[in-house]
Amino acid sequence: MIEPQKGKDSMMFALSGVTTTGGATLDTLGADYASIRVAFASELTTDAVGPTISVLSCENSTVSNFATLVADRTTEDLTAARVVTYHIDMRGKARYLRMTVDPVGTAATDDAVTCCAVGTLYRQVELPGATTDMADAAVIL
Numbered sequence: 001m002i003e004p005q006k007g008k009d010s011m012m013f014a015l016s017g018v019t020t021t022g023g024a025t026l027d028t029l030g031a032d033y034a035s036i037r038v039a040f041a042s043e044l045t046t047d048a049v050g051p052t053i054s055v056l057s058c059e060n061s062t063v064s065n066f067a068t069l070v071a072d073r074t075t076e077d078l079t080a081a082r083v084v085t086y087h088i089d090m091r092g093k094a095r096y097l098r099m100t101v102d103p104v105g106t107a108a109t110d111d112a113v114t115c116c117a118v119g120t121l122y123r124q125v126e127l128p129g130a131t132t133d134m135a136d137a138a139v140i141l
Contacts, residue, residue: 008124012036012099012117023100024117025061028090031121036086036099041114043078050078051113052102055086057094066098078113 008031012024028034038053053073056066070086088097103113 006124007035007120007122010119010121012119015039015114015116021100021102023063023098025063026097026099026119026121027061027095028093028097028121029095030124031090032123034088034090034097034122035120036088036097036117037120038084038099038101038115038117040078040082040084042081043113051115053084054100054102055088056098056100058096058098059094061096063098066096069093069097 010026012026013022016022026034026036036055040051054068055070057069058066069088073084086099097119099117099119101113101115101117
């Protein structure tokens with residue numbers, strides 16, 4: 001089990017209405033695991049279709065270089081609010097994650113979704129910021 005107190009949260013994007021494909025990038029440098037949680041409000045109209053969510057990865061932050069890491073997922077229906085969560089083992093994976101939300105459909109006002117996303121990094125490599133932060137070499141345990 002990954003201990004919650006060892007996680008570092010990052011707001012990927014704040015609560016907003018998404019009418020076209022929107023996305024955010026998360027730098028996972030030094031983390032062994034990452035979680036991405038996307039919280040959706042209930043649908044704005046009864047004819048709305050659930051959005052498509054994609055998780056992609058890349059070694060640099062250039063958007064055009066990202067490739068699919070987790071197969072696209074369409075939420076079936078947002079008649080009630082819900083949270084979609086991804087847990088990703090970052091060992092051996094590319095440094096950057098990108099999560100996109102694409103409201104399905106052609107009428108932006110009918111298919112808009114209200115959502116936000118938070119990324120959490122776990123088991124990060126922690127190194128001293130400077131030599132003064134290191135343990136005294138004269139101390140013997």
